[in-house]
Amino acid sequence: MAVCVAIVGKDVSRNCLEANEITLKYTLMIYEYSCLFLEFPKFISCLNPDEELSFQYKVLSSLDIVEEKINGINKASDNRELFLGMLYALETHKIYGYVTNTRMKFIIVVDSSNMALRDNEIRSMFRKIHSEYADIVGNPFYTPGEAITFKSFANNIKNIMTGTV
Amino acid sequence: MTHSAIQNNFDLPQELCVKPLVLVGVSGLDTLNNAIHKAIWETFTGGRRVERSPVVFKLISNAHEFPVVKPKRNSYDWYIPRGILKKNWMNKHLYEIPAVTVIFYELDWNDPQWNEKMIECASRVQSMRAALEGRNTKITVVLIQNVLPLPPGEDILASERAVSLCASCELNSQSLFILPIGDHLQGYAIRLENAFYEFGQNYYHSEAKIIRSHKDHLNKNTHQYLYVRHQFKMAFLYELKQDPMIAHKHYSHAYNNLLEIRIVDTNALEIRMVAGYLNYKLCKLLFSLNLPRDAISHFKNHIERFKHRLGFQDLAFEHYAWLSKQFQMFGDTFDEAVKLGLPAVQIQHPGIYYQQAAQYAIVRKNISREICSKVTTYPQPDPLENFAHMEYYGQRPWRPGKLSQEAPEPQMESNGIQALQYLEKQINHSNIIIALYGLAISQFKTYRCPRTRKHLVLQMADEYYDSQDYSKALTLLSHMLWDFRQEKWWSLMSNIMEKALKCAFLTGNIQDYMSLSLELLGKSSSVSLNNKKRIYENFNRVLKKEIPFGDPDLPHDMLQKAIIIWQPIFTSPQLNIALDMASITNCIETKARFLRKTYEVDQKVAVEVYLRNTSPFIMTFSQVSVTINTPVFTSEYAVNNSSIGLEFTSSEVKKFLIEFYPDPNDILKDIQIGNINIQMGMPGCKLELKFNSSNDSNGVYPEFLHFKHTKEILDFDNIRPLSTATIVPRSSKLDINFAHKQPALLGEWYEVCVHIDNKESNPIENLEIVLSLIEEESPSTTEISNNSEGTPQTTPLNLEIKKQMNPGETTLTYFYLRVHKVSVKNIQIKLTYLLCNDNSPVISTKTESLLISVVQPxxxxxxxxxxxxxxxxxxxxxxxxxxxxxxxxxxxxxxxxxxxxxxxxxxxxxxxxxxxxxxxxxxxxxxxxxxxxxxxxxxxxxxxxxxxxxxxxxxxxxxxxxxxxxxxxxxxxxxxKVPLKLGVTLPAHGIVRTPTVVNYTLENTSNHLIQLDINVDASDGFMFAGLKQFMLSILPHSTQTLKYNLYPLLAGNIPLPKLNLNIPANGLETPLLRQDELNALVQRSLPTHLFIIPQAKGITKLPSCVNPQNITVK
CATH class of the missing domain: 2.60.40.10 (Immunoglobulins)
Incomplete structure (x- = not known):
């Protein structure tokens, strides 16, 4: 049972500032900046809503590692593997990462004491989340680039978290 | 002083942290009065670099007293240790007891008073030996000599005297050294130093051996402490010997022995502290042995073991102080190793440990607040007064050296605890925590963890807030807000903003207060509606110059203080607040755009301003204006709000239109929308908000926004800002049409008719029309003309045209073009005229171009x-x-x-x-x-x-x-040139069985005789009469004629009998003609066939056209 799931993505709006001649250079700068820094939380779900804030901070911190890993992967030849493995092992929690080909980041937080979930279980959990996410992106009522607010999606993710699916 | 030492009880003692070095005692140098001695001393001690031997020198005066040697113990049977590590032991070996003593003495081999001096030197050695009675310190003598030594073995006197000196001093000959005072003092010093270092190593090694020999006397029941102590001592001595491997081995023995000791309340502190020291030494050695992984795992195990050994409940804060210190200490050690070249990585670097240290420091703070709140007085008599004179590390000052079996005396104990609690209460925990965060932040920055760093900064801000330093907290929070705004992590943003708002309220920072309020009211903040309502009310209170209400969860005294801070702000009669909202996603969204990309100079420039209120409440503005930047200056235009009004209900969008005439000086220049300024507030309090028009803070892909379902009439999201427009000259309304027949033909005068149609609403004057060729190559292959006669003229060419035209009038003119090359010509026509406007005539121009392709006719x-x-x-x-x-x-x-x-x-x-x-x-x-x-x-x-x-x-x-x-x-x-001409006279046709005559004429045009063999082939179609085969000679410039009578036998196109001309085989030696020339001549000159028509039945008159008649072909 995972305690928190987050979907974080690049904020698309920054990439398409109007590029007229005057701002072109500036835009490129911003673009690079956005690639490096801007991560926009699309969805966060926690089993215990009271802890959501602290989990958000944990997810935020873990993005540092995700970024480093992605950059590392870019250099290696095989970038088919989307599962990034464990990012962090805090005293209380373990944090796992997964990144799609479009650089959408999925984060799962698990209690440190939870020994039942091994890498394989986490991996399959990520796959399920990925397919849920793909369904949402294909949904005509979803505006790409915005936070995901569908109840059904939240329920499905919750089910994945609790392992009832 | 002692109090602060107790408060920082868990700091590592200085003697533990220094790098142990071989101690060399130096005597006999009078550094104060003797220049040479001083120079020698400085050579040894000054400017020590890494590559020099790890030795430290200590100047020993003649009357120096070394620590007393403790009596030797033969048996440990009745000895009960009173603690683990003695406080003075390390100091003693680091600074007090030298491994080697060096006696400097000035004596040349050929000194005239050799014997006297030798005796004095021997006596000095003796007294030093006496002072070091019972120690194994090595004694050496260095003779300071003015005479440079000869190579060994050559100076017989020297070797003799050296032997005698050694004998009288009772020294081994290896312990006698010579130091010549000369140019190479440094070199001699380094060599001496190495020798001392070796002696020192031997000394420490034998000392360690002595301690090891004690082991046999110990037993595990009563001497558990000694197991630890002895191992520690050996490890330390090996460290002095500069043998980290063996030192590490003994330290880890010591650590393991320590873990075997049963922990009870009375010794918990001591064991915990000693464990900390041993762990420090172990980690440090592992790092220096380049085994960072082992160091980290050792540290983790260490923490894992001690994390839950809380010890005294009433002194729980001590445990967390110790834990925090352990992490900080490990962070320091790690950092030190990194500075010496150890590579650290993103997930394993000192910052992580500093962060953890800060976490434990926070736990310490919270627990000590809880426990120590009741303590108000310091107990008398002072139970901690012995603290400075404690014999062992980590023991309670009120019961030093008490063994665990003895029950503690309750009154003493509670007094001691109370004293410690009292001291704990005095500590400024926040400073410690903030300093730790500071260390962690700088490390996380180094190891590329920008987000974690941000999180730490926020935690630091929380700590500042906790320590009531609100302005610093606000500064940190607003810095971080900036970053999070970029990331659009709204839920975190809202959390930070709420904290910042509290800080702004508590510090009376009205600027930040208002800007944060506006931002929190926006749609992207995830604050509950009730809170928003409160924020909105407070916002309006400030506009009314009333003190806002504080957060309901703030304690009463802080509210009081805040009100005192706020009061003076509203005393001034006019309160102006200017906020730059350029990068702040707040509850008022603005967009401004030009309606077109270009405006003609005689048109009004129109700017549309859209405002949206995303807060759930009504917003009222007093004025809205837009600044327009031209290259030269900036002007501000206020919107006319009389019709629409500036009151915005929740999520209402309003559009305002601003129109103005552009400055004719700005023709062909860009004008930009600068800022959108909004004013709020009542008289006496003005809030100015400055928005940047190009601020696209809530912009998403414009394409995506089409997916967005909007019920609003004004679709705010889909309005794409256009912040730049160009002022252009007015465009002419004259129509120009060309009538011509493409393509032009090469070399012709090509006519083009120009129709001009005045569609302006006013008459025009001074119409001129100029033609020019664009991209014409040189030399020019084109001629142009304006008259139909085709007189070439030069470009640019003025065309003849009527000078005035009334509205609706049409006129035309022609021009002509001649091109001498196949190509495409580009012709430009430029019209210039004066438009007779109502007020002032305007010069207008219009340019039209025409492409003409030229082809071959x-x-x-x-x-x-x-x-x-x-x-x-x-x-x-x-x-x-x-x-x-x-x-x-x-x-x-x-x-x-x-x-x-x-x-x-x-x-x-x-x-x-x-x-x-x-x-x-x-x-x-x-x-x-x-x-x-x-x-x-x-x-x-x-x-x-x-x-x-x-x-x-x-x-x-x-x-x-x-x-x-x-x-x-x-x-x-x-x-x-062929010298023979051949002609034939032949009728155009013949008639069957009617004879015709054929004459062949051969003319010799040369000055020589031509001889030819002539024969005529037979033909099926004809019978003929004439010479059939003969030789013909033609005289120069004469003609021969051959005449044949032909009698056609068949009708049709019948082959003639073929005339063959041949060069005679036995003719002239150099014939003028060759045979092939003759054949070609015959072929081209003579017809091969004759058309024969059948004979008419009866006698009919032939039509004149077929009347047989001879045609002569020459």
């Missing part, structure tokens, strides 16, 4: 024919041939050939005298071909192809007026 191909109408490729002198030019029309427009003529070159003669071209006046369409024939002959032989002359074609378009003459050079073939 026709192509000319020429063929050449012999008199027999056969194609030929050689001309012969004096023989006639036909020139047949063929004009094939390419033009899409029909052409009329007016006239053709052929101008022959002088070497060519026309045969005909009066030529009338059959093509004259003929109209030819595209694809049609016109031909005619000229007869000519050449009178001179040439090897080159002969130029026959120039063919002139005068033509025009069938509807054109101007004729064009195209001239084409006609080039034929080479001209050969």
């Amino acid at each position: 026709f192509t000319l191909s020429t063929t050449y024919l012999s008199t027999l109408m056969l194609d030929i490729n050689t001309f012969y002198v004096g023989e006639e041939f036909g020139i047949m030019p063929a004009i094939s029309i390419l033009s899409t427009w029909p052409l009329v050939i007016e006239e053709t003529s052929f101008e022959f070159n002088p070497s060519v003669q026309s045969i005909e005298t009066n030529i009338k071209s059959p093509l004259c006046g003929m109209k030819l369409n595209e694809g049609e071909i016109g031909t005619e024939l000229f007869l000519a002959s050449c009178d001179r032989a040439t090897d080159q192809n002969v130029t026959l002359g120039q063919y002139n074609i005068k033509w025009r378009r069938s509807d054109g007026r101007l004729c064009t003459t195209s001239k084409v050079m006609i080039v034929g073939y080479q001209v050969l």
